[in-house]
Amino acid sequence: MPEETEIRLRERLSKLGAMKLLRGTSVDGELERLRDQLDRLRAEPTADEIWRSVELARHQDRPYTLDYASRIFDDFFELHGDRGRADDPAVVTGLASLDGRTVVLVGHQKGRDLKERTQRNFGMAYPEGYRKGMRAMALADQHGFPLITTVDTPGAYPGVAAEQHGQGGAIARSQVTMVGLSVPTVACIIGEGGSGGAVAIAVADRVLMQENAIYSVISPEGCAAILWRDGAEARKAAAAFKPDAAHCLELGVIDAIVPEPEGGAHTDPDEAAALLREAILVALAEVDGLNPSKRRRERRARFRAIGVLASTSG
Amino acid sequence: MPSEPGRVDVEIESKRTEDAPPEKSHPNTCPGCGSHYRDEELAKTLRVCPQCGHHFPVGARERVEQVADPRTFVEEDGDLRSADPLGFFDLRPYTERLAEAELATGLGDAIVCGAAEVEGEGCRLAVMDFAFMGGSMGSVVGEKFARACESAAAAKVPLVSISASGGARMQEGILALMQLPKTICAIEDLHESGGALLSVLTHPTTGGVLASYASLGDVVLAEPGTLMSFAGPRVVAQTTREKLPDDFGLAESNYRFGHVDAIVPRSELRPTLARLLRLFGRK
Numbered sequence: 001m002p003e004e005t006e007i008r009l010r011e012r013l014s015k016l017g018a019m020k021l022l023r024g025t026s027v028d029g030e031l032e033r034l035r036d037q038l039d040r041l042r043a044e045p046t047a048d049e050i051w052r053s054v055e056l057a058r059h060q061d062r063p064y065t066l067d068y069a070s071r072i073f074d075d076f077f078e079l080h081g082d083r084g085r086a087d088d089p090a091v092v093t094g095l096a097s098l099d100g101r102t103v104v105l106v107g108h109q110k111g112r113d114l115k116e117r118t119q120r121n122f123g124m125a126y127p128e129g130y131r132k133g134m135r136a137m138a139l140a141d142q143h144g145f146p147l148i149t150t151v152d153t154p155g156a157y158p159g160v161a162a163e164q165h166g167q168g169g170a171i172a173r174s175q176v177t178m179v180g181l182s183v184p185t186v187a188c189i190i191g192e193g194g195s196g197g198a199v200a201i202a203v204a205d206r207v208l209m210q211e212n213a214i215y216s217v218i219s220p221e222g223c224a225a226i227l228w229r230d231g232a233e234a235r236k237a238a239a240a241f242k243p244d245a246a247h248c249l250e251l252g253v254i255d256a257i258v259p260e261p262e263g264g265a266h267t268d269p270d271e272a273a274a275l276l277r278e279a280i281l282v283a284l285a286e287v288d289g290l291n292p293s294k295r296r297r298e299r300r301a302r303f304r305a306i307g308v309l310a311s312t313s314g
Numbered sequence: 315m316p317s318e319p320g321r322v323d324v325e326i327e328s329k330r331t332e333d334a335p336p337e338k339s340h341p342n343t344c345p346g347c348g349s350h351y352r353d354e355e356l357a358k359t360l361r362v363c364p365q366c367g368h369h370f371p372v373g374a375r376e377r378v379e380q381v382a383d384p385r386t387f388v389e390e391d392g393d394l395r396s397a398d399p400l401g402f403f404d405l406r407p408y409t410e411r412l413a414e415a416e417l418a419t420g421l422g423d424a425i426v427c428g429a430a431e432v433e434g435e436g437c438r439l440a441v442m443d444f445a446f447m448g449g450s451m452g453s454v455v456g457e458k459f460a461r462a463c464e465s466a467a468a469a470k471v472p473l474v475s476i477s478a479s480g481g482a483r484m485q486e487g488i489l490a491l492m493q494l495p496k497t498i499c500a501i502e503d504l505h506e507s508g509g510a511l512l513s514v515l516t517h518p519t520t521g522g523v524l525a526s527y528a529s530l531g532d533v534v535l536a537e538p539g540t541l542m543s544f545a546g547p548r549v550v551a552q553t554t555r556e557k558l559p560d561d562f563g564l565a566e567s568n569y570r571f572g573h574v575d576a577i578v579p580r581s582e583l584r585p586t587l588a589r590l591l592r593l594f595g596r597k
Contacts (some may be wrong), residue, residue: 156525158545159554163563164571168524168544175498176530195482195491196525196544203495217482217491217522222549227404227484240402241487251399253488300499304460306492307453308399312422 045246047239054220054238056212057191061266065092065107065150068190071273073098079136088129090121093136099281104140106133106201107150124157127170130200134177146284147185149201154219156197171200178203179300182292186283188276189213205299206283209245209254212264216243252306344368360580369517369537369580374426374443377476381584382430382439389428391461396423396454400487408485415446423454427462433588435595438466441476449479451523452486456493459527460500467507472594474587476514477528481521494526501530510594512587515542533590535578536565
């Protein structure tokens with residue numbers, strides 16, 4: 001159905017036009033690169049391009065939450081502990097200054113070397129991590145600080161203790177907390193947006209996604225293991241469920257794609273942070289002026305509307 | 315510690331709700347005690363083994379009959395069907411799996427919603443069916459649940475959710491994940507209108523449904539022996555190489571850890587829901 005495809009593409013481009021992708025990217029050659037990006041979006045991402053996103057999203061040198069915290073904010077004061085049970089190192093929370101204004105940051109954190117990777121549990125949070133996040137969100141609401149979240153996790157940790165401590169309920173309640181916040185909220189998918197563990201901290205007024213991040217219902221390996229009965233078919237699975245930023249934008253799941261330096265965020269973390277900072281400021285400005293109850297209503301309406309349905313009657 | 319950090323997602327869809335009986339055994343063998351049963355007898359005992367109390371799965375239509383007063387159930391939004399937004403194709407097209415599930419179950423998708431009375435108390439019911447693609451939640455399940463919240467709020471009656479689900483539906487990709495916040499937003503609207511959600515978890519309720527509306531009941535009940543874990547036992551065992559406790563993720567274990575208000579045997583479900591509906595109805 002070529003017409004249908006054309007309509008979808010036009011919609012995608014008009015969304016792109018509306019999302020201020022170009023703001024703050026005044027570097028020479030940037031415009032051309034963005035035009036390339038638009039051309040790429042005009043064509044359906046191929047299986048190879050989707051897989052490249054998967055690889056870049058998981059790249060071992062990709063900037064993580066704390067790499068961005070030190071670059072995006074003027075001051076970052078980390079807060080520890082869920083005030084109940086533990087301090088989960090897979091989630092970082094803190095107060096920060098952004099453009100002269102105090103904000104709260106909640107984000108997944110992966111480790112850089114083997115020791116830190118283990119300590120951070122590969123960015124896979126326990127329920128304690130989500131409760132720590134909820135504590136920071138409540139703090140933001142109490143003091144009227146906008147909330148910024150950064151999503152970068154393969155998924156919530158699937159372990160015996162995590163289940164005993166209420167993993168499913170913690171992920172559900174973290175979303176409830178975000179839905180109820182009065183303050184402006186912006187979520188950024190900066191690497192792997194893996195399943196429930198990711199959406200737990202991504203129910204925001206504006207959802208941004210870096211160009212090479214992925215956001216998905218299941219890992220490519222997990223999907224392949226279940227549907228293809230072979231985890232090695234991950235590439236096929238990714239091509240089928242389309243976790244790339246262009247598709248997430250097209251499906252109305254995210255509001256904007258944040259450009260990355262040529263070759264991926266890891267090639268120039270400073271530039272990646274500058275681009276992300278600009279996108280966060282733009283998104284914040286969009287939702288800042290609303291009164292809190294209107295903001296909450298619009299946030300709910302935004303998520304309530306996501307989905308594609310058919311009907312047997314007209 | 316996982317050897318491969320990518321392999322950590324929830325177990326989404328498992329076709330087996332029961333351990334398969336050993337081969338060559340009688341087809342109607344109770345997995346709990348090994349006794350044989352006749353189908354019509356089991357239907358009379360609400361699909362609970364009269365010998366050992368094992369709870370067999372119950373389809374959505376039969377569950378409605380078990381819980382609602384006779385002839386009070388009026389289905390809502392029964393015409394909604396899943397679309398195929400990704401053109402998803404694994405070994406077979408998604409559309410083919412949908413058609414097959416509808417033929418096998420007679421249901422439009424994995425949830426049945428509508429108005430009902432329980433011992434004369436008005437409510438809305440949202441009942442899942444594991445036989446429809448593992449009770450997986452895609453756009454239609456999320457939409458019907460959200461509409462059930464809205465219908466309950468409009469009628470000023472509580473919503474009773476009875477879940478059975480392997481989690482989010484992979485074939486709808488990221489849109490399936492987005493049904494978590496969607497159903498949660500609907501519950502928040504229901505709560506804001508003063509409405510209540512009673513959540514009953516039945517075997518199995520895992521993944522995205524556990525990580526959204528099933529966990530958010532004002533009261534959370536579970537049937538005996540219900541697996542209610544975010545990650546399935548197979549995924550946990552493979553990822554962590556931990557030895558799992560015998561009662562891993564079961565309702566009984568969740569009750570001990572404080573995640574469930576009560577474990578309710580099936581024969582007591584209807585009177586228990588009626589009691590709670592009466593309590594929530596008197597403000």
